[in-house]
Amino acid sequence: MKILITGGAGFIGSAVVRMAVSLGHEVVNLDALTYAGRPENVAPVEDSPLYAFEHADIRDRDTLDHIFAKHSPDAVMHLAAESHVDRSIDGPGDFVETNVTGTYNMLEAARAFWIKQGQPDNFRFHHISTDEVYGSLGESGMFTEDTPYDPRSPYSASKASSDHMVRAWHETYGLPVVLTNCSNNYGPYHFPEKLVPKVILNALSGKEIPVYGQGLNVRDWLYVEDHAEALLCVLDKGQLGRSYNIGGENERSNIDLIKTICRLLDQKRPGTAPYEDLIAFVTDRPGHDARYAIDPTRIRTELGWRPSVTVEEGLERTIDWYLENEGWWRPLLEREGVGTRLGHG
Numbered sequence: 001m002k003i004l005i006t007g008g009a010g011f012i013g014s015a016v017v018r019m020a021v022s023l024g025h026e027v028v029n030l031d032a033l034t035y036a037g038r039p040e041n042v043a044p045v046e047d048s049p050l051y052a053f054e055h056a057d058i059r060d061r062d063t064l065d066h067i068f069a070k071h072s073p074d075a076v077m078h079l080a081a082e083s084h085v086d087r088s089i090d091g092p093g094d095f096v097e098t099n100v101t102g103t104y105n106m107l108e109a110a111r112a113f114w115i116k117q118g119q120p121d122n123f124r125f126h127h128i129s130t131d132e133v134y135g136s137l138g139e140s141g142m143f144t145e146d147t148p149y150d151p152r153s154p155y156s157a158s159k160a161s162s163d164h165m166v167r168a169w170h171e172t173y174g175l176p177v178v179l180t181n182c183s184n185n186y187g188p189y190h191f192p193e194k195l196v197p198k199v200i201l202n203a204l205s206g207k208e209i210p211v212y213g214q215g216l217n218v219r220d221w222l223y224v225e226d227h228a229e230a231l232l233c234v235l236d237k238g239q240l241g242r243s244y245n246i247g248g249e250n251e252r253s254n255i256d257l258i259k260t261i262c263r264l265l266d267q268k269r270p271g272t273a274p275y276e277d278l279i280a281f282v283t284d285r286p287g288h289d290a291r292y293a294i295d296p297t298r299i300r301t302e303l304g305w306r307p308s309v310t311v312e313e314g315l316e317r318t319i320d321w322y323l324e325n326e327g328w329w330r331p332l333l334e335r336e337g338v339g340t341r342l343g344h345g
């Protein structure tokens with residue numbers, strides 16, 4: 001299958017690109033290479049005859065039409081987005097332009113291409129979204145695919161808006177879509193402003209580890225390679241027009257997760273004192289959602305997918321990767337803003 005993957009130089013997109021090529025799919029990676037996109041993330045496959053790169057912006061409709069015509073994909077996996085909640089609070093405009101208008105452009109370019117091809121049933125537009133569209137949970141309950149949308153940050157509002165359009169393009173125009181909403185990802189190639197790499201890298205350089213509020217916000221942690229596998233499974237077997245929640249079955253409070261990382265680092269790269277001593281509680285983020293949790297019943301029962309690693313196993317692999325790949329993350333720490341953001345999802 002030839003898959004057009006948007007945002008394939010980012011964290012999750014690059015995991016999908018690497019996995020899809022390794023499974024023998026042809027991949028066209030369409031990415032604007034914003035601050036979050038790095039060509040190095042796809043270095044393991046860049047010389048493959050199955051791989052092509054298009055440096056393009058999803059806000060530019062004409063270029064999208066050209067790319068569809070040039071490559072004739074069988075499927076689209078749409079991951080390109082502005083993805084960092086803290087950045088959306090500082091400047092929501094980019095989130096509306098890329099996540100809302102950009103998704104609209106992708107839908108329209110895909111629809112025009114699909115019509116020109118004679119509306120093949122087996123074409124797919126797979127939209128990748130977040131569990132944050134469902135809002136915040138109390139101490140109990142889980143998000144199912146029927147949970148009403150209740151986005152609370154500019155980021156989640158922009159993703160919710162894009163999800164609604166994708167469903168509408170299916171209902172109104174018959175575009176063959178599938179959607180996924182996943183929980184917080186972590187793993188190799190994660191941009192250093194996000195929580196897990198931020199904790200690892202601050203600890204390694206002896207800097208404070210900032211924790212919002214009391215660190216009691218709960219997330220369901222999904223290892224990125226498990227997520228990539230789930231996405232390819234939904235693309236292959238997902239029912240048309242249907243959405244699937246993808247979780248890691250690994251609920252942890254931020255403070256528990258951070259302490260687990262510190263303990264693993266104490267074993268792997270012992271410092272002069274336990275890394276937990278670097279934890280510093282800071283003023284909470286405005287509108288910080290208390291808890292997200294995914295009910296994975298649909299993807300498990302309908303498609304037979306479930307995550308392969310526990311959070312401890314995934315964190316261990318992630319820490320090993322950061323310890324072995326300083327050449328990847330060191331230059332990023334110098335970039336504007338990266339060192340100063342708190343990185344919570």
Ligand SMILES: NC(=O)c1ccc[n+]([C@@H]2O[C@H](COP(=O)([O-])OP(=O)(O)OC[C@H]3O[C@@H](n4cnc5c(N)ncnc54)[C@H](O)[C@@H]3O)[C@@H](O)[C@H]2O)c1
Nearest residue numbers: 007009010011012032033034036037057058080081130185
């Ligand atoms: N990271 C998570 O935990 C998480 C959780 C749930 C959902 N998601 C969703 O998964 C997708 C990928 O997330 P990620 O964490 O890999 O994001 P990321 O920020 O690491 O990567 C985003 C990629 O999109 C590209 N991009 C941004 N704007 C673009 C534009 N206008 N045109 C073309 N390319 C553009 C960037 O260059 C980058 O390569 C996003 O849609 C995000 O909303 C992420």
